[in-house]
Amino acid sequence: MADYNAHTYYGKKCLEYLSPEVRDRLVTDHTAFQMGLYGPDPLEFSGLGYGKVRHYHAVWREEVLPWLAESIRGTDPTARSYAAGCLLHFILDEKIHEAMKPWVKEGSSHYRLELALDSLVLQEQKIPLMPRLCVAHQDSIHHVFPGLSPNLYHMGIGVMAKVVDWFRWRGEALYRKVTQKEWDQAWYLLKLLEEHVPDGAKALEDCLTQ
Ligand SMILES: [Zn+2]
Ligand SMILES: [Zn+2]
Numbered sequence: 001m002a003d004y005n006a007h008t009y010y011g012k013k014c015l016e017y018l019s020p021e022v023r024d025r026l027v028t029d030h031t032a033f034q035m036g037l038y039g040p041d042p043l044e045f046s047g048l049g050y051g052k053v054r055h056y057h058a059v060w061r062e063e064v065l066p067w068l069a070e071s072i073r074g075t076d077p078t079a080r081s082y083a084a085g086c087l088l089h090f091i092l093d094e095k096i097h098e099a100m101k102p103w104v105k106e107g108s109s110h111y112r113l114e115l116a117l118d119s120l121v122l123q124e125q126k127i128p129l130m131p132r133l134c135v136a137h138q139d140s141i142h143h144v145f146p147g148l149s150p151n152l153y154h155m156g157i158g159v160m161a162k163v164v165d166w167f168r169w170r171g172e173a174l175y176r177k178v179t180q181k182e183w184d185q186a187w188y189l190l191k192l193l194e195e196h197v198p199d200g201a202k203a204l205e206d207c208l209t210q
Helices: 004-017 020-026 030-037 041-045 050-058 060-073 077-105 110-124 150-170 180-195 197-209
Strands: none
Touching: 004 030, 004 077, 004 110, 004 180, 004 197, 020 077, 020 197, 030 077, 041 050, 041 150, 050 060, 050 077, 060 077, 060 197, 077 110, 077 180, 077 197, 110 180, 180 197
């Protein structure tokens, strides 16, 4: 399951970092922004497959960023809010996946590291129970990646929401599988996330002023 709580936290921090004028220009539809923060990850649950989602992460700067920047500068407030969240999704993933690579080679699990990071993020905010997934409203699914069927996205996020619901109450056993080393690495990831808040905010501003 994707580390959607870490992405939510990062998005919140980046918005707080921006000046109120820029923030209000960028994000007016908070549901669309929240969904953007999930990035393409819900598509993993759509039957489209992990390969395609991995592809989006690998080539996001070349293939997705131009479209995101265009939506951010555009006039549709829902598309702008969605794209702002989505940009922050890719930026955080890039930083975190980069840091995780050598650890995964040494035996840590990508999946458990993200699980641990999500848990630390919730502890940091004193949120006792994992929040439910924000599910697509009809307006924002039209702004999901160009060339992709909104139905596919809708299906993916629906399944992901069910997985999250299961996880909220029965995920405890999975946390027990996280090793001490992975918890320590996840702490480092949390620090990394916080250090990169100015970068995320700057990337958003750059899109507006390009
Ligand atoms: Zn992702
Ligand atoms: Zn990941």
